[in-house]
Amino acid sequence: MSPRRVTLADVAKIAGVSPTTASLVLSGRGRELRISQDVEQRVLKAAAELQYRPNIVSVGLRTGTTRTIGFVSDTIATSRLAGDMIKGALEAARERGFMLFIGETEGDPELERLLLQAMHDRQVDGLILAAMYTRTIRVPKVMGAAPAVLLNALPKQRSPLPSVLPDEVEAGRRAARVLLDAGHREGIHLVGAGPGRRDVPPGGSVAAVERLIGIREVLGEAGVKVAGGHVCADWQPEYGLAATRALLEGARPRALICFNDRIALGAYQALDDFGLKVPGDVSVVSFDDHPIAAWMRPKLTTVALPHYELGRKAVDVLFAEMGRDGDDAVQEGAVREGEVREGEVHRVPMPVRLRESVAAATP
Amino acid sequence: MSPRRVTLADVAKIAGVSPTTASLVLSGRGRELRISQDVEQRVLKAAAELQYRPNIVSVGLRTGTTRTIGFVSDTIATSRLAGDMIKGALEAARERGFMLFIGETEGDPELERLLLQAMHDRQVDGLILAAMYTRTIRVPKVMGAAPAVLLNALPKQRSPLPSVLPDEVEAGRRAARVLLDAGHREGIHLVGAGPGRRDVPPGGSVAAVERLIGIREVLGEAGVKVAGGHVCADWQPEYGLAATRALLEGARPRALICFNDRIALGAYQALDDFGLKVPGDVSVVSFDDHPIAAWMRPKLTTVALPHYELGRKAVDVLFAEMGRDGDDAVQEGAVREGEVREGEVHRVPMPVRLRESVAAATP
DNA sequence: CTGTTAGCGCCTTCAC
DNA sequence: GTGAAGGCGCTAACAG
16 A cells, blocks of 8 residues: 655665664764765765655664653643643654654553553653642653652652652742732731641642642741631532632631632622622732633632643653763762752742732721 | 562463463463463463553553543643543543543644644554644645544534534524524524624634524524624623623613633623623623533523534544544445545534523513 | 474674 | 664564
8 A cells, every 4th residue: 555664774775874874964974974965965865865764663673762752641631731741742843753652541540550661651751740639749660760740749758759849838928929919918818728727728738738738838937927717628619609608607808719710700790699799899910721710700810730831841850861861970960978859849939920810908 | 679560471381381371371362372271271360460461562562552532622621621631631531541641732723733643653543633723724744644523623624524513503502592482572682603604703613603593593484583692702701891881881682692711701790880780680691601601690590612522522433533544435335426524524513501590581 | 283484574683 | 984783672574
C-alpha cells in the first residue's frame, strides 16, 4: 500500500556514500569530522529529495532515547484546568522536539502501575506524574526507572523527585492584600476554611492549608483580625451557599475571602438572598480563576491557578532532571557534603485577576 | 544507574531455551506450535521471576507496529469538552493495550504537518484528527500514511477517511420535541440561528446548519410555526443577551431554543432584565450541556454533546480501519461494483438532559 | 518441536 | 575523510 519509508541507506545510495557518512552529515557532526563539502552537499540534497526522516523507533532501539515523555494524571477531563496543564506541557515538550504520551489513572493505583509500565515499555525519556487537585500522593516504585517530576503534587513519603506546585501561600497573601489595598480592615470573613490555622476541610487539601497561612500572615501583619471563618466540607457551590447563609444570620460581613470560585458562586447566591450587593455591600475575593469566575456577575476577582504555566514548568524541570544524567552534582553551586539532593519544590506564582467583585471599603 | 532492562535473551538463558522458543511461548503461539509443557512452564516461570517485559520499541522496529495511536486536535484545553473527548479515546485505546500520543495544532497547518510527521516518525499505528468545534477541515496529505479517522470534523475535499460526529440533526429534532412534548406550539423563538434554513452564522458551523434542520423538520411536521429567529454572529453570552433583548422588545416569546448553552446564559440574563421567569413565563432549551448548564438557575435543559462517546467511537472506528488492512472489501456486504468505499460518517447520538428550564405550556 | 540465521534502521566503534 | 562491521531487542524464515 503505502510506499516503504525512505531509510538512511536509501539516502546514502543516492548520494553515493556509505550509510555511516550519511549519518554523520545528517546528524550535523560532518563538519567537525571534516567531511568534504562535496559529499556533504550530495547527502543533504539526496535527503531533501527523498524527504528522508529518521525512524525514531530505530533510533530509540539503538540509543535508548525516544524523544518522548509520559504524562500521567489522575484525571484529565474533570475540568479545563487539567487541559491547560497538559497544553502547557505539550507546548514546552514540542519546543524541544518531544512528544507526550498521555495517561489517566482515575485514582486507581493498579491502573497507574500499568500505565507507568506501558510507558516504560515504550522507553519514555521522562515521566510527569500529575494530580488534578493539589495534594500529596504516594509515589509508585516504578517511577525510579526514568527521570520524573511530580506535578501539582507532593510525595507522601520522602522521595528524591522534584515537584512543581502553585504558590498557594503567596496566593493567600495576595488575596488578603487585595482586600487590604481596597481599605478593608474589618468584617473580613473566610468561607471554605479558617479562621484558625487548623480549620481546614478533611482530605489533606494542600490548597486550604497554604492559602490560609498566607491569608493569616498578611492580615496578621497588618493588625487586621479575621471576623470569622467557616470550613466547608466540600468546596462546591452548595456548601458555599450554606456557609455564607449561616454566616449572614449572625454577622454583617464587609468582605469575603472564598477559598475557591465554586464556593464564591454559592456565596454570591446567599448574598443575593439576603439582599446584599457585591461589591457595594460586600467585597468578594476568591481563588482558582475557574472559567465561571469571568461569567459571574459582577465578575469575580480571584487569584488564578496557573495551570498552563504549571505544565510548562514541569517539562522544564523534567529536562533539567534528564540533563543531570552524568553531571557532577558539585556543579550545582554550594552543595554541602553529605547533603542529599532530593525533592526540590518549585513554586509557580498565582496571578491575581482583578475584576469587579472588590470595592473600596466605606468607613 | 538503573539496572539494565531484562531482555528476552535473559529469559531464554534462564529457561535454558533459545530466544525464539521463549518468544513463541510468551507471544502465546506456543500452544499451536505444540511446544512442550515443560519448556513452556520453564519460560513462563523465568519470565515471571525476572519480571520480563517486552521492549515495545524493539517490537516496533521489527514488526512495524507500536501499539500507539496519535491524537491530533486543533485545541485541547479550551474547554472540558476536548478533555472528555480525549478521555474517551484514551480509555478505549487502553482497553486494547494502546497508548495515545497527544498533539495540538492551534489551528496552524504547518504545526499540524509537523505534528503528524513526528507521529509518523514514531510509527504510530493509527491517527485521529480531531476538531474542537464540529466543522469541515482540510485533510493534510501526510494523513495517507496510516489508518486515520476524523473526529468531530468532516473533510473539506473528498476523502476516503471515515469521520465521527455528533448527531446534530437528531439533536435538533430532540430539542424541538422537548418543547412539543411540553405542549408548546406558539411563541417559539430561535436564538443563535434561524428562522430560515439559511440563517446561520458565518464560518460554516456544522452545528448551526444541522441543528436548524432538525428543529425545522420536527416543528414543521407538527404544524408549528417558528415565531422568530435570531442569528448570533458569535455564540457567546453577550450575543445571546443582545439577541434576546432585541427579541423581547418586539415580541412575547413562550419558549426559546438557544443554539448553545452560552447563548442560553445570555438569554437568561435578558429574560431576567425584562422580569420574565424561566420556566414559568418562558421555557428554554439549549444544546451542548456545557458544565455551566447544570449551574444555571434554574438548571438548563439541554441536548448534550457526547464528547466522551465521540472519543471512544473514534478509536473504535480507527481499529476497524486498522483491521481492514488485508481484508477483502467484498466482505462488507452489498458493495456494488465500481463503488468506492469512502468517508463513512458515523453519528453519535446526543442525549437530552432534562432539567428545570422547560415547563408545560399554559394555554 | 526447537534452534540458528537474518534483518528491521540506525549509530558507534574501529579500520583504512 | 570515509567505509565495514557489529549490535540495540525482537521476531520471521528456515533448518534440523
